[in-house]
Amino acid sequence: MRDFLCASLREDHVGQRVAVCGWVAKRREHGEHLAFVDVRDHTGIIQAVVEGSVDVRSEFVVRVTGTVTRRPEGTLNDKLATGQVELTDCVVEVLSAAEPPPFQLDDRVEIDEQVRLRYRYLDLRREHMQRNLRLRAVVNAALRRAMDAQGFCEVETPLLWAPTPEGSREFVVPSRLQPGEFYVLPQSPQIAKQLLMVGGFDRYYQIARCMRDEDLRADRQFEFSQLDMEASFADQDDIFAFVSVAVLDAAEAATGIRPGAIPRITWADSLDRYGTDKPDLRFAMVLHDLSDVFAATEVKAFSAPTVKALRLPGGADLSRSRLDELTLFAKSLGAKGLAWFRVTAEGLESPLAKFLDETESAAVAGVDGAQVGDLIFCVADEYEAACRVLGALRVTLGSPPVSEGPHHYVWVTEFPMFEGVDDEGHLQAAHHPFTMPHPDDLDLIETNPLKVRSRAYDLVLNGWELGSGSVRIHRADIQSRIFSALGISDEEAESRFGFLLGAFKYGAPPHAGFAFGIDRLTAIFAGEENIREVIAYPKTQSGADLMTGAPKGVTDKVLRELRIKIVAKGS
């Protein structure tokens, strides 16, 4: 039907009689003797010159047969890749007429996302979405190549899986053949892939769709894609090597630049220096500890186990209202307050300045090599709270848009094994209950569990968590100690994970794995703040699909078959 893609025609083709297909991007008529029709496909635009009038409108689907001709002197258009040539002696066939679209498909104005999503099929026609989704395909292809080349075998795991009442909320699927029983859609193929290790597929990967019924955000949709992988006879360093190859290959394929080796930071160091477990390393602004200086302070606001400080270079000119805003922000994160000090030639300037003694003032004024014109923020609180508040402030004040380069990857290692306790006073697994504890900390499981480090790790890019993984427990004795630390009884473990624990009795290789989000990775490559921009049919924040109207009710017949009764709201 067509001989060339629109934007592929060049001077080399001059003289050829060719057919191109696409949409009418624009028609420019000059009386009844001459008309220009810009034909667009996903590659771009070629100008067709029509002698006489032509009955086409924007977004008509056409096949244009014409002769590739060098444009006359003075009519070259260097804004178009095809601007040296045009099609002449054209025959325009209308393959499909079109109503005027609800919004213009050029990129001249930003269209409201609500409108874009309602007519997503038109939005997809735009250069912006074409570029993003094709970039995503490039990323996927590079990832598959990298994993194949490293000896990984792609295996598909079920979308209908068994409920495991823990972790993120699962999407539930009622069973028709066994009414009253349910499947769930996987939050990740975690257990399935560990069983593949028992099954002898010692290097598995999959571009896996994962589903989590949790509230949506700019970087979170109900469904998302992960490069999911697991390897037997592999430790943390092996996994880092495998994943690095995949991610760096994808980065190179997507951006043309191969990043250097990915550095590492421990979870504890990351919290201490950046106040977060997903540090943005594109800018400095490291947290400083002033706890010692304020250990015996008279200043009430600073009498806390930890006093942390952050220097904002040149921040002294922040307005009082901006500082009030930031104080509110800090409080919204649970801080009792936010102290700030302008560094001036005459010393510190702050509502609190007069309460500090000489040593304290000197310490604050010297934070991070502060200079006149800088601003110092201080938060006094429990250690982790102080770190996290200042960490959030650091990102708010210093972080470029997530999408902005350069790309700084970092491995965050040695996550704690447990974090906090649940409503029943049981410890909670920070990663998941199959994560191997750090070998040096095994003795602490029973004595000081919150100090137990794990063999869990994250990969972080520009302040976004790309993914996480861990070395898994393959020994029954360690697994049972972890379960008991988590308050999971033998019976409960058996009912929930029995098939996994059972499998491990029959020869489980040591194994470790990882999974990272392709949506997030692609969004950053594409320079997008929002993963919806790299997803063909995303949901809104309330979980709706504005194009299809999902979620929707089903007929009574369907409900009867599933033996499901809808209970009115509030009853």
Place this chain on the structure above:
RNA sequence: GGACCUGUGGUGCAGCUCGGAGUGCACGCCGCCCUGUCAAGGCGGAGGUCGCGGGUUCAAAUCCCGUCAGGUCCGCCA
């Protein structure tokens, strides 16, 4: 569950503080004109329940309350 922001012809905006007739701009659309345009140009035209409901007022796009939709964030995301 909570905080904040947004909603005005098909699209993107302005108008809202300080209430006075649906007022304006750009794009698109329709018609006419135009033989080298490419953000084409010229002339003319159509198109609106100012998200929805209620309240205040002589009078509401504008003020107040509620509600719906969209967004950003907190909670949540083993």
